[in-house]
Amino acid sequence: MFIKPYGDTSNDGAVQLSFTLPVKNCGRAKEAARLYVQKLGFQKVDVVHAAALSEDFTFFVAYGKTDVSLDYDKVEYAEAVDKYMSMDEVNEFIKTHFKRKLVIVGACTGTDAHTVGIDAIMNMKGYNHHFGLERYPMIEALNMGSQVPNEKILAKAKELKADAVLVSQIVTQKDVHIKNLTELIELAEAEKMRGKTLLVMGGPRVNNKLAKELGYDAGFGAGTYAEHVATFVVKKLYERMTTRK
Amino acid sequence: MTPLKSKLGLSKPKIDRARELAAEITAPVQEFIDTHTTVTIERATLRLLGADGANDDGVPVPNLIAAQCGAKLSGGAAAFYLNALLKLDKKPAELNKEIEKGLNICEIPLTDAKRIQKKAEEIIKGLDARIAGNVTHRNAQLKLSKDKIKSPMIYVIVATGNIYEDVKQAQAAAHQGADIIAVIRTTGQSLLDYVPYGATTEGFGGTYATQENFRIMRKALDETGEKEGRYVRLVNYCSGLCMPEIAAMGALERLDMMLNDSMYGILFRDINMYRTLTDQFFSRMINTAADIIINTGEDNYLTTSDAVEKAHTVLASQFLNERFAAGAGMPARLMGLGHAFEINPELKNGFLYEYAQALMAREIFPEHPLKYMPPTKFMTGDVFKGLAMNTLFNFVSKATGQGIHLLGMLTEAIHTPYLQDRHLAIDNALYVHNTMADFMDEIEFKKDGVMARRARQVLDETVEMLEEVKRHGLFTAIETGMFAEIKRPRDGGKGFDGVYEKAAGYYNPVEAYLKKKLKVGK
Numbered sequence A: 001m002f003i004k005p006y007g008d009t010s011n012d013g014a015v016q017l018s019f020t021l022p023v024k025n026c027g028r029a030k031e032a033a034r035l036y037v038q039k040l041g042f043q044k045v046d047v048v049h050a051a052a053l054s055e056d057f058t059f060f061v062a063y064g065k066t067d068v069s070l071d072y073d074k075v076e077y078a079e080a081v082d083k084y085m086s087m088d089e090v091n092e093f094i095k096t097h098f099k100r101k102l103v104i105v106g107a108c109t110g111t112d113a114h115t116v117g118i119d120a121i122m123n124m125k126g127y128n129h130h131f132g133l134e135r136y137p138m139i140e141a142l143n144m145g146s147q148v149p150n151e152k153i154l155a156k157a158k159e160l161k162a163d164a165v166l167v168s169q170i171v172t173q174k175d176v177h178i179k180n181l182t183e184l185i186e187l188a189e190a191e192k193m194r195g196k197t198l199l200v201m202g203g204p205r206v207n208n209k210l211a212k213e214l215g216y217d218a219g220f221g222a223g224t225y226a227e228h229v230a231t232f233v234v235k236k237l238y239e240r241m242t243t244r245k
Numbered sequence B: 001m002t003p004l005k006s007k008l009g010l011s012k013p014k015i016d017r018a019r020e021l022a023a024e025i026t027a028p029v030q031e032f033i034d035t036h037t038t039v040t041i042e043r044a045t046l047r048l049l050g051a052d053g054a055n056d057d058g059v060p061v062p063n064l065i066a067a068q069c070g071a072k073l074s075g076g077a078a079a080f081y082l083n084a085l086l087k088l089d090k091k092p093a094e095l096n097k098e099i100e101k102g103l104n105i106c107e108i109p110l111t112d113a114k115r116i117q118k119k120a121e122e123i124i125k126g127l128d129a130r131i132a133g134n135v136t137h138r139n140a141q142l143k144l145s146k147d148k149i150k151s152p153m154i155y156v157i158v159a160t161g162n163i164y165e166d167v168k169q170a171q172a173a174a175h176q177g178a179d180i181i182a183v184i185r186t187t188g189q190s191l192l193d194y195v196p197y198g199a200t201t202e203g204f205g206g207t208y209a210t211q212e213n214f215r216i217m218r219k220a221l222d223e224t225g226e227k228e229g230r231y232v233r234l235v236n237y238c239s240g241l242c243m244p245e246i247a248a249m250g251a252l253e254r255l256d257m258m259l260n261d262s263m264y265g266i267l268f269r270d271i272n273m274y275r276t277l278t279d280q281f282f283s284r285m286i287n288t289a290a291d292i293i294i295n296t297g298e299d300n301y302l303t304t305s306d307a308v309e310k311a312h313t314v315l316a317s318q319f320l321n322e323r324f325a326a327g328a329g330m331p332a333r334l335m336g337l338g339h340a341f342e343i344n345p346e347l348k349n350g351f352l353y354e355y356a357q358a359l360m361a362r363e364i365f366p367e368h369p370l371k372y373m374p375p376t377k378f379m380t381g382d383v384f385k386g387l388a389m390n391t392l393f394n395f396v397s398k399a400t401g402q403g404i405h406l407l408g409m410l411t412e413a414i415h416t417p418y419l420q421d422r423h424l425a426i427d428n429a430l431y432v433h434n435t436m437a438d439f440m441d442e443i444e445f446k447k448d449g450v451m452a453r454r455a456r457q458v459l460d461e462t463v464e465m466l467e468e469v470k471r472h473g474l475f476t477a478i479e480t481g482m483f484a485e486i487k488r489p490r491d492g493g494k495g496f497d498g499v500y501e502k503a504a505g506y507y508n509p510v511e512a513y514l515k516k517k518l519k520v521g522k
């Protein structure tokens, strides 16, 4: 199925844009904005708003229509898990299949000081009325907090024989998270933890696809709750256990 | 701006009780502060006496001197610097060059204490004149632009990491109508136990606070201010491990506001509590001497705690910040106490609670230029919804007569602001603030309505909390997570090893000057 943006009618390809150009606001600037949007591949370009941000910068809002379409059938994206279990279901699943508590260690690593995201997943209280992993009777959860060096979280995971490590990355400017996440993977590789301990990452600007590219088992973005991660962890561990047999 | 009678029916005796408790809570802490100094207080002192520059490895001169002093810091570093100026017969700039090259000034035998004191007086006279000159200049400019500065004042941030890009964005924002520009510091600067030197162009999520960067931005905003016929205030962060040094730099370079909180560093940066509490006192004396408005950080509590459940922790902290600041000689007009619009937008009547909280703060702190922070935690990638939330925030701010209005950015959840994000935010605020210009005077509230009841409840809970903090003492209260639900052990955290008990005969002429000027202490 080929798709195009829908504005007012099917396949009209209508797109809304806003951007700033480094020129003074005047008629010529507006014409430049129109030509620029045209160059991006849009037709029937309409620059509907122009405002001076200073003597040297102008902000524009524009609409355009595009001919570009995309074959939706060829788009590949796999969610970490298709169907999520509830907290109770996760606990039952662990009791039935593992007959022991699972150990999960998590932290916001590197220089990142944002704790609220990892707390939302791990702390008792949870987030938006979804309890965190600490509340799960069959999960032993340790939240190490923020600004935790990669070596430290891996060492802790080893010490506790953790089944899964959860890494939170909130700051993404200048790709600091990529550097830090890659470092953790390399350390895990050196420690021979990959393939044994599940490595899961999360944060508002990351997703499952990026996680896979970096070598993680899964990645979770904005709006994640503890049960989402828990479902992935128990199912993946179970899958590994049964395929190894 | 100051409401004559409480529209929320707040109890005066309760407010008085809260203030009394705050005084009782801070008194034992102040005793500790009075008998201690820190490595950064000593470095700040050196800076104010003229120490500046850095060696080839980027180690600042004040740090070089502090390292030379070692344990002698407990007696104060000033004497060594003053002594070296005398003995080598050099001006500070010349002496700094020698220290950069490796001169150890602590090895020079000390001359007569009277000569040192005389040298101190000479330098401090110049310091006092410089700071007074800054204050006079600012006040004259503010007077000229009186009718053009908005109420509340519109405050935006720049955070490119590159001071020269920051300048472009700051000038554009000032042109669009911003009254205040804050340069956000780079990730991690608060944990550096030194202040980097020189102009900088690389930072993550913010730009290094350096004295040269202060100077560059000050000059740029003065230029824009002249063009616009309106003085533009400059803000930076006087927090972290170098709090007093940054206060000193701000005083010298005519910053107008400083973020400065008595507990933020402890809670959100894991800095040792003795260190931060001691540092905040010295910093606030410098801020006061330079007529710099501080912004406290209570808004941050609501990122780790729920804004409805823990609203009283914000008010309790405001009382403590007020008391600590007063202890440093600061008048109310310089206390920009912080709070924020951070209630979950899905909560029914959340807006009424926000409105009640903001009005309550206004009524309890009538002369303080309250610093009101926008929604951040519940901002998402839905920038359109974000703009709507910011509009309601702008409304509450104007409807409650806030002093310093930090604009929300529609892209808060995504990146540090783009040029156009600030424009949209300023436009939104100007629209709201104009269309409801006299709204505050028009409106009254039901005596027992949702808002009045809410404000009373928060005040009640605040008094209860302060009673409890008093029972345990502030140190234990912080240890047990009573603020922001973050626990910090008293002997843990960064910077503890930089706290010194003042030795007998501790000598700090800058401290003495500040205390005398501000009538602080006995």
Ligand code: B12
Residues within 6 Å of the ligand: A106, A111, A112, A113, A114, A115, A116, A117, A118, A120, A121, A127, A166, A167, A168, A169, A170, A171, A172, A173, A200, A201, A202, A203, A204, A205, A220, A221, A222, A223, A224, A225, A229, B159, B184, B185, B186, B187, B188, B204, B205, B206, B268, B300, B303, B304, B376, B377, B378, B379, B380, B411, B412, B413, B414, B415, B416, B417
């Ligand atoms: C609160 C906050 C702070 C607080 C943090 C307090 C604390 N203890 O956490 C303080 C004030 C300390 C702070 C500091 C800074 N911040 Co900040 N902060 C925020 C803010 C407003 C909210 C973040 C938040 O709590 N969201 C709520 C939680 C629940 O959501 P979440 O983190 O996305 O988590 C969810 C999912 O992502 C996921 N998830 C997250 N982690 C994980 C991990 C796993 C394993 C899984 C499965 C899921 C998962 O599940 C969570 C629940 O659904 C955001 C803006 C925003 N609205 O996002 C900026 C923001 C993240 N901060 C930012 C910046 C730049 C900074 C500073 C660098 C500023 C500075 N110059 O000092 C410093 C960084 C200090 C440091 N060393 O990291 C930028 C980051 C820009 C970028 N893309 O890189 C943002 C986006 C603001 C902005 N527009 O500039 N910040």
